[in-house]
Amino acid sequence: MGLRDAWIRLVSQLVPHDERAEWVREWRAELTVSGQGMAHAWGAVSDAWYLRTEGWTMDGMARDIRTAVRGLIRRPFFTALAGITLAVGIGANTAIFSVVDGVLLNPLPFPHSERLVSYNHEAPGLGINVPLIPHSEASYLYYSEHARSIEALTVFTETNVNLVGDGDPQRISAMYATHEYFTVLQRQPLVGRAFVEGDDVHGAEPVVILSEGLWQRRYGRDPSVLGQLLDIDGVMRRVVGVMPSGVSILSEEAWLAMQIDRTAAEAGSFSYIGAARLAEGATVEMADTEMHELLLRFAESSPDQFPEGALEEAGLDSDVKLLKEVFVEDIRPVLWVLLGTVGIVLLVACANVANLFLVRAEGRMREQAVRTAMGASRADMVRQYLTESVTLAAGAGLLGLALGSSGVRGLLTMVPAELPQALDIGIDGSVLLFTAVISLVSGLLFGVVPTLGYGRRDLSLELKDGNRSSTGGRSQLRARSVLVVAQVALALVLLVGSGLMLRSFHALRSVDPGFDTEGLLSFQVGLPSAEYGSPERTIDFHRQLEERLAAIPGAELVGAINGLPLTGAKSASPMEPADRPFGEDELAPIVEHRRVTPGYFATMSIPIVEGRSLEWSDQATEFLGVVVSQALARALWPGESPIGRGIRRAGGEQAWEIVGVAGDVRFDGIEDDPLPMLYEPLVRGTAEAPDLATSMDVVVKLSGDPLAAVQPAREAVRSIDPRIPIILPRTVESIVSDSMQATSFTVLLLGIAAGIALLLGTVGIYGVIAYVVSRRTAEIGVRMALGAPASLVLRRVVGQGAVLIGIGLGVGLIGSWALSRALASLLYGVTATDPLTFAGTAVILATVSLAATYLPARRAARIDPVEALRTE
Amino acid sequence: MGTVRMTQVTALVMRAVAAGHVYGFDVMEACALPSGTAYPALRRLEKAGLLRSSWEDADEAHALGRPARRTYHLTREGRTAMPQVEAKLAEARRLLGDLPGAPTGEA
Numbered sequence: 001m002g003l004r005d006a007w008i009r010l011v012s013q014l015v016p017h018d019e020r021a022e023w024v025r026e027w028r029a030e031l032t033v034s035g036q037g038m039a040h041a042w043g044a045v046s047d048a049w050y051l052r053t054e055g056w057t058m059d060g061m062a063r064d065i066r067t068a069v070r071g072l073i074r075r076p077f078f079t080a081l082a083g084i085t086l087a088v089g090i091g092a093n094t095a096i097f098s099v100v101d102g103v104l105l106n107p108l109p110f111p112h113s114e115r116l117v118s119y120n121h122e123a124p125g126l127g128i129n130v131p132l133i134p135h136s137e138a139s140y141l142y143y144s145e146h147a148r149s150i151e152a153l154t155v156f157t158e159t160n161v162n163l164v165g166d167g168d169p170q171r172i173s174a175m176y177a178t179h180e181y182f183t184v185l186q187r188q189p190l191v192g193r194a195f196v197e198g199d200d201v202h203g204a205e206p207v208v209i210l211s212e213g214l215w216q217r218r219y220g221r222d223p224s225v226l227g228q229l230l231d232i233d234g235v236m237r238r239v240v241g242v243m244p245s246g247v248s249i250l251s252e253e254a255w256l257a258m259q260i261d262r263t264a265a266e267a268g269s270f271s272y273i274g275a276a277r278l279a280e281g282a283t284v285e286m287a288d289t290e291m292h293e294l295l296l297r298f299a300e301s302s303p304d305q306f307p308e309g310a311l312e313e314a315g316l317d318s319d320v321k322l323l324k325e326v327f328v329e330d331i332r333p334v335l336w337v338l339l340g341t342v343g344i345v346l347l348v349a350c351a352n353v354a355n356l357f358l359v360r361a362e363g364r365m366r367e368q369a370v371r372t373a374m375g376a377s378r379a380d381m382v383r384q385y386l387t388e389s390v391t392l393a394a395g396a397g398l399l400g401l402a403l404g405s406s407g408v409r410g411l412l413t414m415v416p417a418e419l420p421q422a423l424d425i426g427i428d429g430s431v432l433l434f435t436a437v438i439s440l441v442s443g444l445l446f447g448v449v450p451t452l453g454y455g456r457r458d459l460s461l462e463l464k465d466g467n468r469s470s471t472g473g474r475s476q477l478r479a480r481s482v483l484v485v486a487q488v489a490l491a492l493v494l495l496v497g498s499g500l501m502l503r504s505f506h507a508l509r510s511v512d513p514g515f516d517t518e519g520l521l522s523f524q525v526g527l528p529s530a531e532y533g534s535p536e537r538t539i540d541f542h543r544q545l546e547e548r549l550a551a552i553p554g555a556e557l558v559g560a561i562n563g564l565p566l567t568g569a570k571s572a573s574p575m576e577p578a579d580r581p582f583g584e585d586e587l588a589p590i591v592e593h594r595r596v597t598p599g600y601f602a603t604m605s606i607p608i609v610e611g612r613s614l615e616w617s618d619q620a621t622e623f624l625g626v627v628v629s630q631a632l633a634r635a636l637w638p639g640e641s642p643i644g645r646g647i648r649r650a651g652g653e654q655a656w657e658i659v660g661v662a663g664d665v666r667f668d669g670i671e672d673d674p675l676p677m678l679y680e681p682l683v684r685g686t687a688e689a690p691d692l693a694t695s696m697d698v699v700v701k702l703s704g705d706p707l708a709a710v711q712p713a714r715e716a717v718r719s720i721d722p723r724i725p726i727i728l729p730r731t732v733e734s735i736v737s738d739s740m741q742a743t744s745f746t747v748l749l750l751g752i753a754a755g756i757a758l759l760l761g762t763v764g765i766y767g768v769i770a771y772v773v774s775r776r777t778a779e780i781g782v783r784m785a786l787g788a789p790a791s792l793v794l795r796r797v798v799g800q801g802a803v804l805i806g807i808g809l810g811v812g813l814i815g816s817w818a819l820s821r822a823l824a825s826l827l828y829g830v831t832a833t834d835p836l837t838f839a840g841t842a843v844i845l846a847t848v849s850l851a852a853t854y855l856p857a858r859r860a861a862r863i864d865p866v867e868a869l870r871t872e
Numbered sequence: 873m874g875t876v877r878m879t880q881v882t883a884l885v886m887r888a889v890a891a892g893h894v895y896g897f898d899v900m901e902a903c904a905l906p907s908g909t910a911y912p913a914l915r916r917l918e919k920a921g922l923l924r925s926s927w928e929d930a931d932e933a934h935a936l937g938r939p940a941r942r943t944y945h946l947t948r949e950g951r952t953a954m955p956q957v958e959a960k961l962a963e964a965r966r967l968l969g970d971l972p973g974a975p976t977g978e979a
Contacts, residue, residue, distance in 0.1 A: 022942075025939075025940075025942075026896065026941070026942040028939065029938075029939040029940060029941045029942070030895065030896050030897040030941065030942075032938065032939055033895075033897065033938050033939070033941060034897050040897065040900070040906075040907040041907075042906075042907070042908060043900075043906055043907025043908035043909070043910070043911060044907070044908075044911075045908065046907075046908030046909070046911070046912060047907070047908065047911035047912060047915070050911070050912035050915060051915065054915075054919075
């Protein structure tokens with residue numbers, strides 16, 4: 001009974017006022033008599049809606065829109081100001097939403113992508129900052145054979161290779177993958193074939209599949225490329241197929257069949273990322289549970305790789321999740337924060353436009369009074385206002401869509417994550433719908449404000465009295481005051497957010513990465529392993545390169561490493577002291593190891609704190625010396641000198657002697673603690689089976705502009721071997737700033753948003769205070785004529801603004817305190833509720849907004865009483 | 873007062889009222905239409921002057937232990953429109969087969 005009554009009362013709000021009482025009476029009676037509870041109660045909504053919209057004919061609506069458009073055109077300044085304000089807000093939302101939609105909401109563009117999973121491990125106990133622990137050859141083979149909840153498992157690794165052939169040698173991004181790769185993704189080749197079983201077996205003919213882009217660019221879509229042999233990193237590979245564009249999940253342009261020796265699969269090095277397709281009916285949880293069981297059995301079956309207790313200590317466990325998660329988990333918080341931010345900007349924009357509409361409504365009071373006198377109802381007037389605001393919002397929405405779609409392109413160049421190219425980001429149906437909805441909602445939002453309290457006012461007074469109705473003024477003033485409070489509060493939320501990000505950015509900038517970036521140029525060279533297969537040739541190349549680069553004017557020092565800090569390069573193994581092997585229940589630390597040339601440490605200004613650096617004379621297979629970082633020395637020999645001690649791969653045979661200790665360097669990210677590092681010479685292994693570094697990052701320290709040395713560096717490389725390109729020349733400074741891109745991107749966008757909010761908020765405050773002053777000109781004039789000093793008038797007017805600003809700041813501080821947690825994961829070196837940031841931004845906002853009230857207040861204080869009274 | 877385009881729904885409602893169903897919910901049940909369809913049809917027909925509504929005497933209703941209900945009747949225009957109603961229904965019957973809400977016996 002109670003529910004039914006409440007329902008009818010609620011729905012009756014839709015029914016036009018003069019019919020409401022009877023409507024409620026009839027529905028109550030019918031529902032009571034029918035005794036069927038809520039069964040027919042839904043129909044009341046249709047009935048009420050019918051009554052509400054009865055008078056809304058297409059004709060009427062077209063007429064309303066025509067009137068609205070005419071009204072808007074008549075006031076071009078107002079229309080342009082309001083329209084542009086809104087369009088900026090809507091455009092920003094459209095741009096960010098299309099990225100959110102493309103990245104977070106849309107599935108990966110592969111058939112049944114809800115069954116594509118990342119199939120890897122996690123090891124939270126290792127305390128290293130890696131998103132996942134990938135596969136070794138052995139673990140891949142084990143899971144492939146035993147897992148039942150997945151249809152197929154593939155492992156792959158992205159790499160850069162030299163493509164040599166007709167024309168210039170080219171460095172391209174390629175994917176080494178097992179034969180199931182395209183089965184898992186369910187993509188068919190454009191021409192030729194995909195990988196087949198056997199392509200990835202040790203000893204099979206090496207094959208390559210090209211991407212459509214590469215096929216187009218380098219071979220002009222010539223189908224005869226199929227079957228040809230290409231020299232890729234010195235290995236001749238046969239082209240067997242071409243994959244259509246949209247298959248690349250990173251930015252790879254070719255796929256090379258990875259070959260695994262099934263009789264001697266390597267177990268210790270986890271370096272291949274696994275992806276799988278779930279079996280029909282299997283869930284992510286099922287696959288994860290099964291993988292967990294398989295991991296335990298796999299560990300039991302290879303005790304040399306997994307000492308007892310190691311699993312528990314490292315927390316090594318299965319990690320199956322949707323493949324898409326791997327790409328989007330880092331950027332997700334950034335995108336949601338940005339969407340929230342632009343949402344707030346739109347609210348501030350709406351508040352400003354509502355303010356403009358209020359001013360306008362004021363100017364139209366006489367017109368409204370005349371219309372009322374001629375029989376227009378309150379509903380007619382409200383409808384006219386809303387038609388006008390929604391028409392304006394629709395126009396602003398179109399403009400915003402144009403701004404947004406060009407904004408997306410700019411945004412994508414700045415997005416701080418490696419997004420799969422396959423993701424389709426742009427304006428699509430759901431983005432259009434989103435833009436339409438936010439335009440409509442903002443139109444209603446700011447359109448409804450001037451109509452509040454409307455009709456309760458005695459409009460006949462307006463006719464008699466011109467523009468001086470004080471009652472009307474008061475309700476308008478209240479609405480505008482609320483708007484000011486809202487604007488100040490919203491602006492503060494954005495200012496606090498950007499303040500926190502700015503402080504994080506500053507904290508990151510002041511972190512010492514462990515090396516000096518000044519004057520450093522870096523580029524990559526890759527040596528084709530076929531021709532540079534011997535230690536002598538590799539070393540010879542790098543010695544020559546060093547000499548020639550050092551001869552470039554301004555060059556001071558030259559060095560090289562296979563994977564510079566902060567570039568995301570990864571190559572790690574567990575290590576242990578040779579004189580004190582780890583017991584069964586101990587876990588060896590995972591150590592990043594790099595090959596370096598002797599000049600590397602000096603060039604990067606990484607101090608050698610003990611012992612010596614590596615020398616050219618150390619670059620030989622028989623030399624067993626290495627340099628360790630301080631963090632590694634501390635981890636293995638706490639409190640002792642490691643010089644002269646032996647270190648080896650956990651469970652390995654061969655030990656290396658430590659000849660020096662280098663300063664710690666932040667390798668993973670500027671915000672992450674330095675990793676334990678091991679620096680080896682270019683050459684390792686034995687004279688019969690040398691293990692050589694092929695791809696190196698060369699660094700050159702220059703006294704002048706590093707980028708000016710790119711061309712001479714290219715010539716230096718060419719003079720040694722014309723087939724070797726130099727890749728990705730850039731300053732080391734830019735590598736460091738790129739690594740902070742997620743932060744700087746958020747800082748930039750939040751800063752822009754906060755700036756817009758501050759500007760709009762200030763304009764809003766100024767408008768309200770100016771309005772108050774103009775309404776009270778006469779009153780102030782009288783007061784001054786009666787002897788009130790100008791300073792008192794000034795104080796009172798500023799005081800009135802200060803009250804509003806104070807309330808706004810209070811609300812804003814509470815809002816910021818509640819919302820800044822959303823930023824927590826993006827912050828570094830500052831807490832989400834940092835009091836200094838809160839206080840500082842509040843002071844800035846208070847100062848700016850008080851300045852905005854001061855201008856009209858000063859005008860009030862200069863009112864000439866005689867003039868003021870004359871206008872009365 | 874206005875005009876109304878005769879549709880199957882309005883025709884069904886007209887016939888139900890002509891057959892003596894005077895309450896909104898009775899009309900709805902007689903036509904086997906959902907309330908959200910029957911009511912707007914009643915409103916349209918009333919506005920067009922084919923139906924008129926009035927309220928029962930509150931005291932009499934209370935004596936029967938229920939609230940007073942709104943009743944709907946044909947106006948003179950409504951009665952003259954009945955051939956149109958039947959034509960519409962005949963056409964619908966020809967296209968769709970038997971329709972619900974036909975008068976059952978003399979009401």
